[in-house]
Amino acid sequence: MNERKIPLPIKLGFTAFMGVLVPFYWAEYGPTNFLYFCDIALFFALIGIWSERAIWASMALIGIAIPQVLWQVDFLGSLCGMPVTGMTGYMFDAEISKFARGLSFFHFWLPFLLAYMVWRLGYDRRALWGWTIVAIVAMLFSYTMLPAPGDTLAFANQPHNVNYVFGPAGDESQNWMPPLAWLATLLIGLPALIYLPTHWVCTSLIERVRGPGAAAGKSGKADE
Numbered sequence: 001m002n003e004r005k006i007p008l009p010i011k012l013g014f015t016a017f018m019g020v021l022v023p024f025y026w027a028e029y030g031p032t033n034f035l036y037f038c039d040i041a042l043f044f045a046l047i048g049i050w051s052e053r054a055i056w057a058s059m060a061l062i063g064i065a066i067p068q069v070l071w072q073v074d075f076l077g078s079l080c081g082m083p084v085t086g087m088t089g090y091m092f093d094a095e096i097s098k099f100a101r102g103l104s105f106f107h108f109w110l111p112f113l114l115a116y117m118v119w120r121l122g123y124d125r126r127a128l129w130g131w132t133i134v135a136i137v138a139m140l141f142s143y144t145m146l147p148a149p150g151d152t153l154a155f156a157n158q159p160h161n162v163n164y165v166f167g168p169a170g171d172e173s174q175n176w177m178p179p180l181a182w183l184a185t186l187l188i189g190l191p192a193l194i195y196l197p198t199h200w201v202c203t204s205l206i207e208r209v210r211g212p213g214a215a216a217g218k219s220g221k222a223d224e
Helices: 008-029 031-035 037-051 054-079 098-104 106-121 127-145 179-210
Strands: none
Touching (some): 008 098, 031 037, 031 127, 037 054, 037 106, 054 179
16 A cells, blocks of 8 residues: 555645635636636645646646746735835735735745755656647637627626736736737747746756666656
8 A cells, every 4th residue: 555645634625715816716706717817726636636746746746846936925025015026915905805915925835845856756857848738729719719808898806818928917018019929029038937947956956865766757656
């Protein structure tokens, strides 16, 4: 019988969280909200936490580690009255329910959970290409099929500019370059400047601490 690598209380706690978040977000924002990278990472984490296959946690960590660190920094800065990017301003908006803001706090703790999972399960090098493909598909779908800023929404809270494919501000399109040029910048820039450096760090740290072979690319469970 294989030894459980992720403790059962963590599995059950995260599953319970997802059992609350998913129906609430579906009802409040609609299903397209789950195409945000951070929400995709939640589902990958759920698969990984039960399957204990390193590829799922590795892909999620590749995709959201750096963006969520920025979220953490901005949140802590905002707590001190010194926001860095303003991306967490909604967390301090009294017009948004405390329950919704509490659910959204997953942006802060999810990277730590994923890092712990990768620590326990190992790092799968295939995550770089796996997440890159997922991200490209999500961005192309968001650009071609989902609402842009200013579009008429199906219902009040449906997200638009999903994954910021029309600009870095959620409520308006960028006007620095043609729209397709902005999309191309994301399609090339995110893998080159966000995913690849994270992949290098994960590979280096896991192999340095856990030894050669901990970061693998052939087995679903990278450390077996």
